[in-house]
Amino acid sequence: MSIPSYRRTKIIATLGPATESEKQLTRLIESGVDVIRLNMAHAKHDWTREVIRRIRAVSKKVGREVAVMMDIKGPEIRTGDVAAPMELRPGEIFDFTVKPGGDRTNAEEIRSVDVNYRDLVNDIKVGDIVLVDNGLIRLEVRAKNDAHIRCCVLTAGTLSSRRHINLPGVRVNLPSFTEKDRADTLVGIEEGIDFVALSFVREAGDISQLRGFLREQKSSARIVAKIEDQEAISNLDDIIRATDVLMVARGDLGIEVPLQDLPIIQHRAVRTCLSVGRPVIVATHMLESMITQPVPTRAEITDVANAVYEQADCVMLSGETTVGKYPFECIRVMDSIARRVEEELAADFPEPAVFIEPRMKFMRAAVVMANEFPGARIVIFTRRGLAAAGLAAHRPARAPILALTDNVTALRQLRIVRSVEPYYIGVFGDPEKTLSRAIAMLRDAGRVQSGDKLVIISDVLTDSGDRVDSIQMRTVG
Template sequence: MSADNPFRRTKIIFTLGPATDSEAMLEALFRAGADIVRLNMAHANHEWTRTVIRRIRAVSLRLGREVGIMMDIKGPEIRTGDLAAPIELRPGEIFDFTVRGGAPGDSPEEVRSVGVNYADLVKDVAVGDTVLVDNGLIRLEVLARNETRLRCRVLIPGPLGSRRHINLPGVKVNLPAFTDKDRRDTAVGIEENIDFVALSFVRSAADVEELRAFLAEHKSHARIVAKIEDRSAIDNLAEIVRACDALMVARGDLGIECPFEELPGIQRRAVRMCLSYGRPVIVATHMLESMIQQPVPTRAEITDVANAVYERSDCVMLSGETTVGKYPLECVQMLDRIARRVEAEDDAPAAPPPELTSEKTKLLHSAVVLANDLPDSRILTFTRYGFMARSLAALRPQRAPILAFTPSIELQRQLRLLRGVEPYVMPFGSEPDITIENAIVFLRNKGLIAPGDKLIIATDILSQDRLIDAVQLRTVR
């Protein structure tokens, strides 16, 4: 990270894959400033998952920089069945999707067809609905249906291969949010002590609560990231934001399920709602897509990343760029460069704070206001369970980094998700003042604070044999 400015507020998530799962590449990415590793369980088996989690932990330990691990579980998915060879769909062609165990069903010989893995497809979809295949590259209109098939007309043609993903814009499907595969995958993640579980295709708060009950049953403290990917999620956005620990704007499927011209507004609305409720938010998908093949991004991609930073998102995320791309390290470095430059120039006024519902949050808000008024300031806080750091991050200090100390390595990894928070592990002393002095010595020895810097300390202090919340101002000597 930059020597003159060690603190980047926007966090970087990258997805692990063949291009990045070696020890050497992990070390390079961590040194470049990556904060969280995403495991995409749509393309992972359990043996590989266990191996790479342990490798990530070993590299983190060797570097002295603990990163978070996010398991992104697959969620409900509708896919076409296997084909002996791709079918080249023609404009205007009549084509059938069948649901009888993936067999051709009762389609006549002159009508080509493919099976799907979701038996209720014929119940959920109505005549006139749209069927999108292979990330929206193929578009069909439903003409008729019966108990075994959908008859469609091809509107946008293309080659249809095996196991292609199907999207049904605006259709509410009767699929579980947390599938049997998700349960098996999450159980492995819990055994390996992952830090986050990203739940795909969240449609309501009930989906989040189902996963939360599973985590509680297995005594896991992993945080839940709700991925919004379809129209139902947009309609229920407020309840989903309230129920989750963090939100991901998953622009891949979201851009297929919703009209593409609505996507920027949906992203902005989701980020603003997360800010209003004090929830972390991740902007994901296609951020540097061209860098899968090219060493530099397009100017439009640079602006896209910058807009996510200007919106004060907590994280930006890479997918294919770091799983199979040719330039994974350059992608992380590029996000780091863009974020730092935008943050240095962002002179927008302070964001309105989330609702200040308690005396503690009001006190923390006063600490942020003070930090915004003082140049060369740092916010220093101490947290056992993450509340102080999460609340301060939600208040979005304009310049001052939040230096959060915790005695828990697990919490340190989870705090990596939060905008502006730099987490450190340190045992707490028997008295708050001793802990504060130890933290100041630690930061001074690391070169992270210098004489003249202002420290706004948000913590509890001992007063008349009891702990009370307090904000202090100290000048580094």
């Protein structure tokens, strides 16, 4: 297999009918996809088990371990079934029914649809805006009682069955981690998933609840917090510090907040993640037109490029690789945009972020040293992947981070971190012998050659049991 040359920005691809076969999975992994996402909003447990095992088998065959992210559905409000699509007209009065069979005045004159959340009437107030079907239909609440919410249609549209409802600015008292999420996550844990993406995170406590569940199940999966509504933006700093990874999920977020605020929120989220050393994913509608077209729009090209310029760790494909006609063209386009922008970033030579914590300052010293030597590589030994992720937070301008680990789980989880190329080296053992073995492995992989400068980060235990961090500079013989 020919592994693509170095790309700093990682690519997440969502699995679906267009990519789930063994043949297509092989193409995905060989094309340089780093993380494979499973969207549990549409997945059955039997399918989930089958495809995770297929991903692991194909990864082994290809010789490139990728991470598996389970994206759990989270709390969701939807309309019920309708006998036939309804055309809603501006100015029309329309009801959302929260108690089927409840008394309503003029019921025969007012059309309605059920909703799946019975306490919605308690959360919403007169004057609130209700958005249906990804914001295509807009209504305003005019009145309510214990049986229904009466609205006026502001924006016309066609209402069909089971459409998603968004409530901008409304605090909904649904649990962040539902019973369905619990059942789905248990399947993922049994199959050894690497990441759990928690939908509609509103506060740091939502993450703590999931983390407690993972600990109870003795799972080492990392948490990806998806920010998707206004409340999450209000609590953004706390959420970033509580989570392992942040996802800017621009689908629902773009409905919940004013459109003009969306790029500002994305920029703020990425900068905050960089300032505290959290990996960050930019997701949704990145190459949406390529679901049906072989080339992206110019705006989409710029959107992907902006995420790379902001130095996000990952960019993500959703419908493009689940049901799209051109999944591999999407990966190729995303890959080529990322590489080109990264060339420009290397030329601009941005300064590393400044951190207060002592060990992060130590990491910064290694990055500054590597930046001084064109063509240098940073080599780091890590067991859980945390040291390599901390190093990557400094965003080295030119040097790739070659992370050597004795832990396959850590290797997979490092697939989500910008600039890191993880390698499995087996048991570490004697430091000097381990380093020699690592250099030989990297030489065989074509990642280092004679004359290359290596900035090597490791720690050793003294006879008294103290850990001593060290930075070495070596030239490959």
